[in-house]
Amino acid sequence: MEVMDLERDIATQSIDTPTPDSHDSLFSSRRYLPLLCYIKRVSTAAITWINGPEPPRIQRINSFFPRIQTLPFRFLDRHLPKGKQKLGASGNGCGLDGNNCRPFDNSTFAFNCPANCEGVKVLNPHAVGSQEIIYQPLVIGGPREGGNGLARDPIYRGDSFLCAAALHAGVINNEKGGCGVVALVGQKDNFPSTFRNGIQSVGFDSSFPLSFSFVSVPSTECNDLRWPLLAVSVIFTSILSIFTISPAIFFGSIFPAIFFHVGLVSDPPNLSSYYSIISVIIGRFLPAAFAAFVIYQYCVHPQLEGLVAQYEKTILWLGGCWIGALTNYTFDFIPIQRLTPHDLDQQPGAKVALSIIAVILILIAFGQVWYLRLEGRLPKLLALYLLFGITLAFFIAIPGLRLRIHHYVLALLLLPGTAIQTRPSLLYQGILVGLFINGIARWGFDSILQTPAALLGDGQYNSVLPVVVLTQAKTNNITFSWIPLPEPFDGLSVLVNDVERFRGYRSDGLDEFTWERPVNENLPYYFRFGYVQGSNSADYTKAGVWDSDGNWTHMEAGPSMEFYEHAF
Numbered sequence: 001m002e003v004m005d006l007e008r009d010i011a012t013q014s015i016d017t018p019t020p021d022s023h024d025s026l027f028s029s030r031r032y033l034p035l036l037c038y039i040k041r042v043s044t045a046a047i048t049w050i051n052g053p054e055p056p057r058i059q060r061i062n063s064f065f066p067r068i069q070t071l072p073f074r075f076l077d078r079h080l081p082k083g084k085q086k087l088g089a090s091g092n093g094c095g096l097d098g099n100n101c102r103p104f105d106n107s108t109f110a111f112n113c114p115a116n117c118e119g120v121k122v123l124n125p126h127a128v129g130s131q132e133i134i135y136q137p138l139v140i141g142g143p144r145e146g147g148n149g150l151a152r153d154p155i156y157r158g159d160s161f162l163c164a165a166a167l168h169a170g171v172i173n174n175e176k177g178g179c180g181v182v183a184l185v186g187q188k189d190n191f192p193s194t195f196r197n198g199i200q201s202v203g204f205d206s207s208f209p210l211s212f213s214f215v216s217v218p219s220t221e222c223n224d225l226r227w228p229l230l231a232v233s234v235i236f237t238s239i240l241s242i243f244t245i246s247p248a249i250f251f252g253s254i255f256p257a258i259f260f261h262v263g264l265v266s267d268p269p270n271l272s273s274y275y276s277i278i279s280v281i282i283g284r285f286l287p288a289a290f291a292a293f294v295i296y297q298y299c300v301h302p303q304l305e306g307l308v309a310q311y312e313k314t315i316l317w318l319g320g321c322w323i324g325a326l327t328n329y330t331f332d333f334i335p336i337q338r339l340t341p342h343d344l345d346q347q348p349g350a351k352v353a354l355s356i357i358a359v360i361l362i363l364i365a366f367g368q369v370w371y372l373r374l375e376g377r378l379p380k381l382l383a384l385y386l387l388f389g390i391t392l393a394f395f396i397a398i399p400g401l402r403l404r405i406h407h408y409v410l411a412l413l414l415l416p417g418t419a420i421q422t423r424p425s426l427l428y429q430g431i432l433v434g435l436f437i438n439g440i441a442r443w444g445f446d447s448i449l450q451t452p453a454a455l456l457g458d459g460q461y462n463s464v465l466p467v468v469v470l471t472q473a474k475t476n477n478i479t480f481s482w483i484p485l486p487e488p489f490d491g492l493s494v495l496v497n498d499v500e501r502f503r504g505y506r507s508d509g510l511d512e513f514t515w516e517r518p519v520n521e522n523l524p525y526y527f528r529f530g531y532v533q534g535s536n537s538a539d540y541t542k543a544g545v546w547d548s549d550g551n552w553t554h555m556e557a558g559p560s561m562e563f564y565e566h567a568f
Helices: 002-016 022-051 071-079 096-101 162-169 226-243 247-266 274-304 310-325 341-346 350-374 378-397 407-418 423-443 452-456
Strands: 105-113 126-128 131-133 155-157 178-185 188-191 204-208 211-215 468-473 477-482 491-496 499-505 512-516 525-533 536-540 544-546
Touching (some): 022 378, 096 499, 105 162, 155 162, 155 188, 162 178, 162 211, 226 310, 247 274, 247 310, 247 423, 274 407, 341 350, 350 378, 350 407, 378 407, 407 423, 477 525, 491 536, 499 512
Antiparallel strands (some): 105 178, 126 131, 188 204, 468 477, 477 512, 491 499, 525 536, 525 544
C-alpha cells in the first residue's frame, strides 16, 4: 500500500506539472522507492521495539519459598508492638641533607599496621640508586644472609614502606596485620636484596643517613581487628535486611552502616590520627548522604518496592554491596589502578583486563536493555545516557584538563540501568552502591576533571633535564658544573644516594657542586640532577655512578622520577 500511494503521488505530480524532465524525475523517484520504504519500515520497527510492549510488563521477583522468606517480618508483625607510613620521604621530600626527617638514630616508637600490607605498591617509576621499581612494595634492605636475630639483622633504608618492611622482617602477618616497635639506627650502608614473606626487597650498595630496624613484640598482642569487625557488620546488616521490608528503612540503615565501616575499618583514609580519620569521614558522609537520597529515589526504591524475597535481597543486593564496598580486597586482583591512558599503557595486563571488563559490561547491558524495554522505560533511559555521553564529550573537549572516571563516578553512571526488579539487577545495584560507598569513604568526591599534573601523582613530568658536565673525578672527591639555567627554572637540585644534598639558585651565583668521599670509605655514590622552580622540583635525571675507584659513569638519557614531599 505504501508503494502504491507513493506511485500515485508521483503520477499526480507528473500530470499536474508536466515538464521536459518529468519522465526522468518519475523514473528516478521510482528507483529509490524500495529504499525509502525499507528505511521507513526499519525505523518504525526500531521505535516500536524501543517503546516496548503495550501495556508495559513491570518486572517483579516471585520469591522462592515465599513462606520461608517472609517469615522474619511476619514474626515481627505478630510478636512486636506495631507502629509506623614511611619514616622518611623520597628525594628532596626531607629537605636539604634530610634535616626535615630527623632524628636519624637513638629513637624508638610503636606502630600498628592493618592487614594486606603486601598490596601497597609503588604506582609510578621510583628510583633507588641506579634502579627503578614499579608495582611492588618499596622495601629497601632487610636481613643479611645467615642472620637470625630479629632486632639486630634486618636493617631497612629509612624511606622504605614501614608496614611492608615489618611484613618482610616477619614482625607482622599479612592476613592479620600487627604492631611492633621501630628503632632508628642512623646511617647504614650496603642494604641487601632479599625475598622474605612474599616481598622482594630492593638492594642498595651505598650509604643512607636514616635506617631502621624492629624490636619484636608478640604478634598476638595487636592484630588487625578489621576481620572481626567485618563479621559484626555483616551479621548486623544481614539481620536488618532479613527483618526489614520497607525500602526506605533498609537503604537508610544499610548505607550509613557500610559507609562508616569502610571509612573507619576496612579501607580508611591514609591518615596517621584516628581523630583525623573520624573528622574526614564525617565530612565526606554529609554530601554522600545527599547523593544516597538521589540514588534511593531514582534507583533503589523502584527496584525494592514491593519486594518480599528477604533472603534473595540479602544474598544478592546486600552481598553485592559488601563486594563493592570491599573493593580493596574483592577487586584487588584486577591490574587496573586508575582509568587513565597513562596508567593503562604503563601497567602490565591493564588493557587486557579493561577489554574483558568492557565485554562483560556489554553483555550485562544487553540483558538490562531487554528488561527495561519490557517495562517501557527504555526511551527515557536512552535519552538519559545520551545526555551523559554529551556531557562527558564536553568534558573531554575542555583544554588543559583530563577526564578521570573514578569508581564512584562509574557507579553513578551505571546505577540508573539497574532500577528494575530482577535478580541480576539486585546483584548489579548492590555492587554499584558498594563501589560508590568505597570511592567516597576512601578517597572523597575527587573531581571528574583533573589537571595533567594531578593525574601524574608522583610520576614523571617529562620536563627539561639539566645538562651536567663532569669537571673532575678523583677517589676522594668529584665536581660537577652545568650550563646556565633555562627559563622558567631558577635553581638546580642534586640528589646524592637519593637524598638532596645541594640546592642552588641563580641568585646564589653557584654553577658547580663538589662531593667529598669520607676517609677510608669504599662505597659507590649515585648522583641525580633536576631543575627547580621556586620550591618545586621538576624531573631528575637517571643516576650517574661514582664508583669506589673514582671512575664516573654518566647518566643515561631520560628522567628517573619526580619527587614530591609526602610521608611514607
